[in-house]
Amino acid sequence: MTDWTERYRPSTLSEVRGNNKARDALKEWAETWDDHREPVVLHGAPGVGKTSAAHALASDMGWEVVELNASDQRTADDIERFAGRASRNATLAGSVGGSGGGTGSDGRQLIVLDEADNIHHQYDRGGKRAVTDLLKDANQPIVLIANEYYDMSNGLRNAAREIEFRDVSARSIVPVLRDILRKEGIEFDEEALERIAEANDGDLRAAIKDLQVTAEDRSRITLEDVTTGSRNRAVGLFEFLDTVLKEEESAEAALRTAYDVDETPEDLLQWVEDKVSLVYEGRELARAYEFLANADVWTSRVYATDYDYTWWRYATDNLAGGVAAARDGTYGGWTRYGGAPYRSTRDSTRDEVVRAIAESGGFSMTTARLDVLPFLSAVTHHCKPRELTVAMAAWYDLDEAGVAYVTGSGETTNKVQSIVEDAADLRAERLEDNAEGAFAGGDGVEDPAEADVLDREETGEDGGSEETGEDGGSEEDAADDDGQAGLSDFM
Numbered sequence: 458m459t460d461w462t463e464r465y466r467p468s469t470l471s472e473v474r475g476n477n478k479a480r481d482a483l484k485e486w487a488e489t490w491d492d493h494r495e496p497v498v499l500h501g502a503p504g505v506g507k508t509s510a511a512h513a514l515a516s517d518m519g520w521e522v523v524e525l526n527a528s529d530q531r532t533a534d535d536i537e538r539f540a541g542r543a544s545r546n547a548t549l550a551g552s553v554g555g556s557g558g559g560t561g562s563d564g565r566q567l568i569v570l571d572e573a574d575n576i577h578h579q580y581d582r583g584g585k586r587a588v589t590d591l592l593k594d595a596n597q598p599i600v601l602i603a604n605e606y607y608d609m610s611n612g613l614r615n616a617a618r619e620i621e622f623r624d625v626s627a628r629s630i631v632p633v634l635r636d637i638l639r640k641e642g643i644e645f646d647e648e649a650l651e652r653i654a655e656a657n658d659g660d661l662r663a664a665i666k667d668l669q670v671t672a673e674d675r676s677r678i679t680l681e682d683v684t685t686g687s688r689n690r691a692v693g694l695f696e697f698l699d700t701v702l703k704e705e706e707s708a709e710a711a712l713r714t715a716y717d718v719d720e721t722p723e724d725l726l727q728w729v730e731d732k733v734s735l736v737y738e739g740r741e742l743a744r745a746y747e748f749l750a751n752a753d754v755w756t757s758r759v760y761a762t763d764y765d766y767t768w769w770r771y772a773t774d775n776l777a778g779g780v781a782a783a784r785d786g787t788y789g790g791w792t793r794y795g796g797a798p799y800r801s802t803r804d805s806t807r808d809e810v811v812r813a814i815a816e817s818g819g820f821s822m823t824t825a826r827l828d829v830l831p832f833l834s835a836v837t838h839h840c841k842p843r844e845l846t847v848a849m850a851a852w853y854d855l856d857e858a859g860v861a862y863v864t865g866s867g868e869t870t871n872k873v874q875s876i877v878e879d880a881a882d883l884r885a886e887r888l889e890d891n892a893e894g895a896f897a898g899g900d901g902v903e904d905p906a907e908a909d910v911l912d913r914e915e916t917g918e919d920g921g922s923e924e925t926g927e928d929g930g931s932e933e934d935a936a937d938d939d940g941q942a943g944l945s946d947f948m
Contacts, residue, residue, distance in 0.1 A: 624659025
């Protein structure tokens with residue numbers, strides 16, 4: 458089932474409905490960009506067509522799109538890698554200025570930064586400053602997308618021209634729904650389309666989703682079909698999560714529910730990935746992460762194929778149907794899912810843990826997040842075995858929040874706090890073992906630095922001899938008599 462919101466995304470600005478004034482202002486901004494060279498911010502409620510308008514503009518102008526999402530790719534390195542270099546590129550004609558006029562022949566790239574109002578909420582690793590610098594130094598047109606204009610920093614607001622996209626009226630939504638049904642070859646009663654349009658409070662994207670659910674397996678839709686078949690507006694992300702992670706529903710039912718939520722597959726992937734460990738454990742969690750890794754591959758393929766959004770259906774198959782199929786049974790009770798993953802403290806903790814894993818192992822953040830972190834969560838679930846959990850916390854230097862995130866235990870519990878304390882002691886012991894003798898002059902050597910050099914010559918660079926191993930202790934000393942795990946388990 459291909460998402461109609463993507464199948465019928467406007468391919469030209471003339472197809473953008475309900476925001477004619479904003480559409481015309483955006484077109485004028487693009488056609489005169491060489492004269493003012495300002496970035497622009499498109500802001501308004503979700504589902505009113507901001508991102509679609511940006512892509513349609515690029516199509517009209519013949520510009521390549523470089524898109525960045527502030528909730529995922531927000532560090533200074535990410536912004537420089539994905540957008541910074543592109544923004545400084547000259548045109549294909551070899552000049553920075555270009556010819557202007559909107560002919561689309563100047564070979565420009567349109568830099569699109571989505572969720573620009575979310576940057577200052579993030580775990581700040583230079584992202585906000587990098588975006589501000591990007592706006593000042595860009596040689597290419599830049600579009601910022603925001604839901605809440607005044608949630609953006611003053612620096613970003615002052616650096617960009619403002620264009621507001623208003624809620625799409627029901628009168629403007631109906632023709633869009635009508636066109637879609639005609640292309641699908643589905644007959645309809647006009648009253649049915651009016652009911653869907655009026656029920657969606659100016660949200661065109663949600664109206665199209667309701668239309669798709671209503672029209673499924675029907676050759677004609679009536680007002681009665683909308684009453685019984687349309688997506689329940691009260692169904693939100695938490696009910697979606699319950700259906701996927703807990704309830705006695707088939708994988709197919711979970712997949713259908715995913716299409717009832719007014720979120721993109723990318724957003725749903727973040728939600729499921731962030732919350733699955735609150736419900737699943739052990740083998741269920743490992744299987745679920747395999748499906749989430751597949752979903753991540755499919756969402757990435759959208760951008761690798763010049764925004765072919767048909768790949769999103771496979772991402773949805775995995776993140777909803779696959780994750781639902783990964784569990785062995787059902788779970789009762791209420792689960793506290795918490796806030797949105799990209800605005801939560803939990804997400805900041807995850808970022809820190811993933812970065813520590815990646816830096817320690819010498820591999821990518823993606824590998825750390827999708828491959829290593831699920832394994833660590835499985836083998837230390839609820840801090841069992843304790844010795845292994847202590848060793849993990851010591852190796853990655855995790856605080857209470859980090860241990861709680863990986864193990865699924867409560868951050869303020871005595872168990873987690875004692876593990877962090879023992880991990881600190883273990884790190885101190887290891888540091889002391891590795892530093893032993895480094896500053897103790899012996900054999901007539903008075904200079905500590907010279908003594909350290911001699912130590913290295915005798916024992917090897919890491920302070921351990923071939924006989925004693927890297928840590929400078931014997932193989933028998935490397936493991937405790939009771940089998941307690943040490944830092945070497947995570948090397």
